[in-house]
Amino acid sequence: MHEPGFRPTHVAPGDGLPAWPDPGRGRERPSAWLDPLLPVQETERAGDWSRIVCSNGWEAWVDGRLLVALPQPAPVAGRPAAWSEDPCPLLERVERAVGRYRWAVGELAAGRVDAETFRRSMRDLRVGIVIDADAVWLFDADHDRWCYSDGTHLTTLAATEEPSAASRAAAQSAAPGETASQQPTRLDGR
Structure with a gap:
């Protein structure tokens, strides 16, 4: 069941994250484990x-x-962003992956x-994939990264790989003050 007010604020780190029903305070075993890069919404903070x-x-x-923070609010449409590309190829890969899973479930059933x-x-x-009205957060498994799209651009939000030489060069040639907010979060592979 989808929560109507769900807006991801973070993703789990690249190797997942243990979870408890209440703040852990010395508990030895978590009650569940969050999947790697799972989008979540932080609703309360109590210390760590x-x-x-x-x-x-x-x-x-x-x-x-x-937790790896996603930009809030989401990137604004029409604003130039570093590492921006057409979202359609990634959407097609996600669609094929879901289709592959659906077919395999049918074979099992x-x-x-x-x-x-x-x-x-x-x-x-x-x-x-998380779709919220006209915004979409997509996991690009080929590049191990989360991306945001407003329908016109695809922007990397969180990644495990170092930026490519080409993207580093583009960041260095950008106007002063532009690159800091446009660089993706680097996921720590703990």
């Missing part, structure tokens, strides 16, 4: 602890220091494959 809500309404507490074959066939599949 953050109460988060997922798009399906599930709530938990996590170590807020490890019809009994044409067993659970182990299903798991093996999905092992390398990674996809993420």
Whole structure:
């Protein structure tokens, strides 16, 4: 079930994040684990602890220091941004990945494959998408990054790779004061 007011403010770090039903205070085992790069909405902060809500309404507490912040408000349409590109190719890759998963689930449900074959066939599949009216946050598995699109541009928000030489050169040639807010967050692969 989708929460109508869900607006992601953060993503989980690249290796996921343990979660508890309330602030951990010495608990040995988390009650759940957030998937890597999962979009979440931080709704409360208590010291280092953050109460988060997922798009399906599930709530938990996590170590807020490890969350990767998304820009708020989202990037503005029409404003030039570094690392901007056409969103359609990534949308097509996400659509193919979801289609691949849907087909595999159908094969499993019809009994044409067993659970182990299903798991093996999905092992390398990674996809993420949050659509909120005209805004979309997409996970680009080919480049291990989260991107934001307003429908006209695709802008990297969080990535695990270092910027390419070409993007570093573009950032250095940008007008003074422009690059700091346009560089993507670097996800720490803990």
